[in-house]
Amino acid sequence: MSHAEPPPILISDVQQTLARELERIAPIIDELGARFSAAGHELALVGGPVRDAMLGRLQEDLDFTTSARPEQTEKLLKGWADAIWDMGRDFGTIGCRKGEWTVEITTYRSETYDPTSRKPDVDYGTSLVADLQRRDFSVNSMALTVPERGFEDPFGGLVDLANRTLRTPGKAEDSFSDDPLRMMRAARFAAQLGFEVAPDVVAAMTAMADRIQIISAERVRDELVKLICAPYPRRGLALLVETGLAAHVLPELPALSLERDEHHRHKDVYEHSLTVLEQAIDQEDRLSPDGPPAPDFLVRFAALMHDVGKPRTRRFESGGVVTFHHHDVVGAKITKKRMKALRFSNDQIDAVTKLVELHLRFHGYGDGEWTDSAVRRYVRDAGDQLVRLHILTRADCTTRNQSKADRLRRAYDDLEERIERLSEEEELASIRPDLDGTQIMEILQIPPGREVGQAYAWLLELRMEEGPKTEDEAKAALLQWWAAR
Structure with a gap:
């Protein structure tokens, strides 16, 4: 591992x-x-x-x-x-x-x-x-x-080095005063090298954590990316939380440590998220089938952030039941805001927030109620993040109930097989209507404009619901829809 x-x-x-x-x-x-x-x-x-x-x-x-x-x-x-x-x-x-x-x-x-x-x-x-x-x-x-x-x-x-220990050459307080980013680097090296951080260094990081605020968002972001892409990210992230640095650079992470009481027992979301991160890492070879696996920041960060909407959506129901309704949607918004603050690129933000928003979509598939239409929509919504969504969804299963874990794994195996089968039949990755804009204008005898877009969108929905059609079938359906308007 x-x-x-x-x-x-x-x-x-x-x-x-x-x-x-x-x-x-x-x-x-x-x-x-x-x-x-x-x-x-x-x-x-x-x-x-x-x-x-x-x-x-x-x-x-x-x-x-x-x-x-x-x-x-x-x-x-x-x-x-x-x-x-x-x-x-x-x-x-x-x-x-x-x-x-x-x-x-x-x-x-x-x-x-x-x-x-x-x-x-x-x-x-x-x-x-x-x-x-x-x-x-x-x-x-x-x-x-x-x-x-x-x-x-x-x-x-x-x-x-032999003792796997990180110490500063002089007083840790002096070192971190000279350059507060070194506190982030301590966590990064712990994650990269698997080293322990000396107690006096941890104490200085804890006492001076708020000093990180003078460092630019870009420099903090770069250290965070290196930490998350390291071989032992749990070590570095745990150190950020322990010292209070995370409260300044990634406050959503310590917020996952939801308080629990004897009446409302539920899974530790913080520990769960770190486990999901590690289980996602174990599947990164899927992203590079033709070569050795490489650290993938997008899937790792999505795994870390996938449940950040839970603290804001937690509700206590009767009978000691805890719910987190819509935490996927709320979590995507929180993730987007944090990534913007850390100056990530728009492409990175879009990819990670899409994964966070879609990470619950699979649940319910095991009931056997998904139609081919639902599978097509799953693929369309995932877009170019489909493989990462496969990884995240599988990694999100951290149950100790072996029979439940086996059931979820078999259900997702089945979903992937259906996606592969439909992809071969229908080219799901580039799904589009059976008629293009030019054909729509010729068939309906209309000029470019809003109505062409409406017709195109309707044909796309038809394609999602019923699968591919011949040109004649699509033309007949389009004319029928047009007349009914």
Whole structure:
């Protein structure tokens, strides 16, 4: 399962993995290190790439830190890099591409936030150790000087890596005051790496949670996406809720922890939603049948948000029954509002809200009352989100009653088989009327206008209800409808 416990980390394994990864990137680090050293500058591979090299998950992005100023870095890269860019110059960063590698080189720096500002003040630093001290966590405060490949770990990052622990190099309060987004990153790394967060870091996150409000919605959104698409999202989300950060960035999540009493027992909606998220992750291979499964934010976020309408729609009925009528529709509206606040794209908002709104549609199918027309409407309403809706609907079954779970699974198997059969017969994915607008105007002898649209809509409903017709049958039905008007 994608959310199983992470494997243990042995320092001997870390050392072997690091040595293997360094050989893979040797052409880059050796050549760059030699160029900077010859010019009298220090250069070190730093932060995430060092950590990921130790974990065997290094990608093609390499981060370096240097004593050279940006203009000196740019000069040294000319003639070596395939392409150079300087969008990060104001932050001391020059980027380049060399073959398959993307390289960013940043001057030693220190960075602090004004309590009323969203933008950091950047000051250049003078030493590697001072640069490492200003980084977010000890596992990201390790460096490898090049070309000599000296390992620098002044804050115990290697031990923390082996212990699967996230700590800050200095006081957590100072780190989060410098950049409050680091609190979100703590949760994100917990989700990505399966690490525990040190108690003092959790305490600082809890005490300073409201400080996240000075960070732009876009930066918060990006961290949230990375967290949700990580291998262990439950860990990160639980940390956001525990520390109170979620109350500021995704308040709908802690709101799912509905209070219960001895007379009104019902499923814990918060825990249920996290379980649905994990069960959706287990089905992501359906979205990439021709390759390895990839994290899919849309289906994961829909799974997390599918029941956010329940707190607002909860009603206590006689006999201790709890109802959540129309929580699907209400939840879709809440989801849309939250995603807009987090600056998601319209396409992402439309996809997730559609899934939230449709997640209950399947219920009732097991009674065997769905006609072919109902199946066609299910497919039409899902549109290009049909496979994600299949995943979400199946994931939403968290009952411990095995016979009920088996019954629901068989019913959905049957629905998917009917969809596949009808799709082969009728091309359900692109369902449209049997006559187009031009034919409608010719048959009814009318010009373009509102009446053509009305006729088209009527023919589409006829197609949904009765299935495909021949052109002659559709023409006769259209004329009959027109005369009856």
